Amino acid sequence: MGKYEKDAKELLELIGGKSNINAVSHCVTRMRFVLNDPSVADIKKIEExxxxxxxxxxxxxxxxxxxxxxxxxxxxxxxxxxxxGVSKDEVKQAAKKNQNVMQRAVTAIAEIFAPLIPAIIVGGLILGFRNCIDSLYVFENGTKTLVDISQFWAGVDSFLWLIGEAVFHMLPVGICWSVTKKMGTTQMLGIILGLTLVSGQLLNAYGVAGTAAADIPFWNFGFFKINMIGYQAQVIPAILAAFTLVYLEKFFRKITPQVVSMIVVPFCSLLLSVIAAHFILGPIGWKIGSVISSVVYAGITGPVKVIFAAIFGFVYAPLVITGLHHMTNAIDLQLIADYGGTMLWPMIALSNIAQGSAVLGMSYLQKKNAKAQEVNIPAIISCYLGVTEPAMFGVNLKYAFPFVCGMIGSAIAAIVCVGGSVTANAIGVGGIPGVLSIQPVYMLLFTICMLIAIIVPFVLTVIVGKKKGM
Known part of the structure; x- marks a missing residue:
């Protein structure tokens, strides 16, 4: 008899029995079910x-x-x-029948970026560390950085850019690979497609703005010319190109005789997708990305920036529930590519902290409840390190008012954050470690914002909780 056999039997009954299970898997902390009829599950009794x-x-x-x-x-x-049991990917596929078109689109974006998150986190931490050694003027009366006074740290700073450049400048390679992996086509072709978008033969995307139109290199085909522009750090051009490759490969695989498919399919699909990427999709994707980032940037920096910050800070946590928050990864990366930094990411990190602080308030209210603390303490730690789901779904949404208190604290912190133009050089670890991603000149102000995101939700949660008799 297994240790959890009794509990497993109870859970099986409460979700509607074996007949109601379409698929089941698990991740680090959660059982993942796709139920044939979700309404059958007795959620109240399961949570008890x-x-x-x-x-x-x-x-x-x-x-x-x-x-x-x-x-x-x-x-x-x-x-x-x-x-x-099945794999998490198979569970995701089975779950799609319970999703509408919008949910499927968001899920697709999430699944593209999910495999890239570990690399983005590493890149963010590395750029954050480089911020501390090459941009903080704390030596010789505030005139020099650690890199300025130490050849060793200058070498470290230069060496670490190998990884930073690989993660962010070469991002299209990872995106093209991830799309082909998700869609079940040839991943190596995706990698090659991505490499053609960031090739050293092309004018680096970061150098386009400072290059005169007459000096931009081009391919001359006699009766027309195509600019040789790279798409370093560009998200939308890479996504468009990758999906073009995917559907071309599927098309040619379908119509090509098996005996020559090994030659025809990769050749035709890759060649045509590279042509489409540089002739059509790249310029269009660049324009789309620029429009999106400019609209968001205008909202963050324009006359209504305080209202924008308040709304974003307040609604980000609910976005996590819907899964729409995954779309901010692409927007953040586009802002970094276009403007050299993002003011969106700091607000996301503050929202994480605020939800964790609401749980901290619940932990204070439930200090004599050992069972509740088994959930509260790990959730607080997880939230302060940037993973909000255990706090939100395990505690805050269960009682409702801590969730709202966290949203209020996040909104207030976001107002101060955007009001002070706090900008991050990169996205990476959320929560408290997110301070490493902040541009050095804004680190002190961001620390103040973090204190707001800690104190306000905690105090509000305790006050409301005591009024509710907890």
């Missing part, structure tokens, strides 16, 4: 189970938070239920 830390539904999946012991629980559950 001692082993369950919370539940939520996202992207067509019913997710039950178990904690670090989810692997052991999962093994007991599938053995008892007599169902065969």
């Amino acid at each position: 189970m001692k082993v369950v830390k919370g539940t939520f539904t996202q992207a067509g999946q019913f997710q039950v938070i178990i904690g670090n012991s989810v692997g052991e629980f999962y093994n007991d559950f599938v053995a008892l239920a007599g169902v065969e």
Whole structure:
């Protein structure tokens, strides 16, 4: 008899039995179900189970938070239920039948960027560290940086740019690979396509603005010319090019005889997609990305920036529930490419902190409740490190008022943040470590914003909780 056999049996009954399970898998802390009829699941009773830390539904999946012991629980559950577990990718595919068109589009964007997040986090941390050694003037009466006074740290700064450049400037390579991986086509072709977008033969995207039109290199085909412009750090051109490659490969694979498919399919799909990328899709994608980033930038820096900040700071946490927050990754990266930094990412980091601080308030209110603290403490730590789901779904949404208190604290912190033009050089780890991504001149102000995001939700949660008799 497994350790969690009794709990597994209870959960199986409460979700509607084996017949209601379309697919099941698990991640680091959660059981992931695709249910044939989600309305059958008795969510209230499931959340009352001692082993369950919370539940939520996202992207067509019913997710039950178990904690670090989810692997052991999962093994007991599938053995008892007599169902065969599947991979997370298979669960995602099964869940799509429960999604509308908008949800599927958002899920697609999330699935493109999800494999890239570890690299983006590393890149963000590295750029943040480089901020500290090459941009903080704290030596010799505030006139020099660590790099200025030490050859060793100057060498470290230069060396680390190898990784920073690879992550952010070469981002189209990762995007093209991720799209082909997601769509089940040839990943190596995606990598090659991405490399053609950032080739050293092309004028670097960052150098386009400072280059006179007459000096931009071009391919001369006799009766027409195409500018040789790179797409370093560009998101939309890479996505458009990658999906073109995917559908061309599927098309040629479908119509090409098997005996010559090894030659015809990769040749035709890659050649045509590279032509499309540089002749049509790249310029169009660049324009689309520029329009999106300029609109967002205008909102953040224009006369209504305080209102924009208040709204974004308030609604970001609800966006996480819907999954729409994944779209901000592309916008952030486009802002960095176009303006050398993003004012959106600091607000996201503050929202993470605010939700964690609301849980901190709940932890204070429930200090004598050992079971509640088993959920609260890990959720606080996770949130302050940038992962909000355990806090939001395990605590704040369960009681509702802490979630709203966190949103209010996030909005106030965002107003101060945007009002002071706090800008990040890169996106990476959210929460408190997010300060490393902030441009050095704004680090002190961002620290003040973090204190606001900690104090306001905590105080509000405690006040409202005491009025509710908690």
